[in-house]
Amino acid sequence: DRSDVVAIARGRPVAFRNDQVIIYENTAALPHVWLVHDVRQADGMNGAQAFAAGTLDPRVTATVDGAPPAVAAAPRTTPDQAAVTDYQPDYLAVTVKASANGFLVLSDVYADGWKATVDGKEARIYRANGALRGVAVPAGEHTVQFTYAPAALKLGLAITGVTGLGMIAVFALALIGLWFDYRARVVRWYRGPLVPRRLERNPAVAILPRGEGRRLSWRGARILRRPPPP
Numbered sequence: 108d109r110s111d112v113v114a115i116a117r118g119r120p121v122a123f124r125n126d127q128v129i130i131y132e133n134t135a136a137l138p139h140v141w142l143v144h145d146v147r148q149a150d151g152m153n154g155a156q157a158f159a160a161g162t163l164d165p166r167v168t169a170t171v172d173g174a175p176p177a178v179a180a181a182p183r184t185t186p187d188q189a190a191v192t193d194y195q196p197d198y199l200a201v202t203v204k205a206s207a208n209g210f211l212v213l214s215d216v217y218a219d220g221w222k223a224t225v226d227g228k229e230a231r232i233y234r235a236n237g238a239l240r241g242v243a244v245p246a247g248e249h250t251v252q253f254t255y256a257p258a259a260l261k262l263g264l265a266i267t268g269v270t271g272l273g274m275i276a277v278f279a280l281a282l283i284g285l286w287f288d289y290r291a292r293v294v295r296w297y298r299g300p301l302v303p304r305r306l307e308r309n310p311a312v313a314i315l316p317r318g319e320g321r322r323l324s325w326r327g328a329r330i331l332r333r334p335p336p337p
Contacts, residue, residue, distance in 0.1 A: 169241055210244070
């Protein structure tokens with residue numbers, strides 16, 4: 108006998124019932140997508156307020172921010188059809204069969220970053236009914252696709268790519284440095300201890316003959332070794 112429960116149950120058929128839960132069906136609920144042939148201008152939340160007040164029927168009329176797209180009255184003999192064929196967090200596909208130029212309303216929240224195409228051609232997304240998404244579609248059968256690709260996401264991917272390339276370059280330079288260090292150590296082990304070039308004039312230092320010498324690098328540096336003890 109609670110007033111809120113009575114208000115919910117009044118005039119609605121029971122969809123599910125058990126010992127703890129009763130679910131009532133709202134037969135007046137709008138579908139996920141639908142077509143209208145009457146589009147009016149109502150900026151901001153004025154459109155949503157008009158529907159809430161009952162002055163406009165969302166099944167027949169839609170409101171948009173700014174100038175509305177051109178639509179045509181639908182013949183009564185040919186009903187419109189719209190159905191969602193693919194639904195993902197960042198992608199949505201809808202098949203439409205419009206009896207005349209109409210306006211597709213999607214009961215998902217309008218947000219920047221969404222892009223729409225009609226048969227592969229880019230289409231404008233309107234803010235419909237104050238908070239939803241809408242796209243104008245011509246008469247006939249069409250496929251409407253919504254893709255979420257905000258500019259911030261593209262910028263983040265670009266930064267990630269540049270950062271990854273930078274890390275690869277740093278690792279490559281580190282590997283090159285390790286290789287040259289390893290090469291120098293191998294040469295030093297094979298030919299004996301190296302003598303700095305500043306000691307070349309020291310009589311205790313002997314320069315190996317050319318035939319016994321070995322180049323340390325592409326610059327042609329000679330390896331010097333102290334003479335063996337007498």
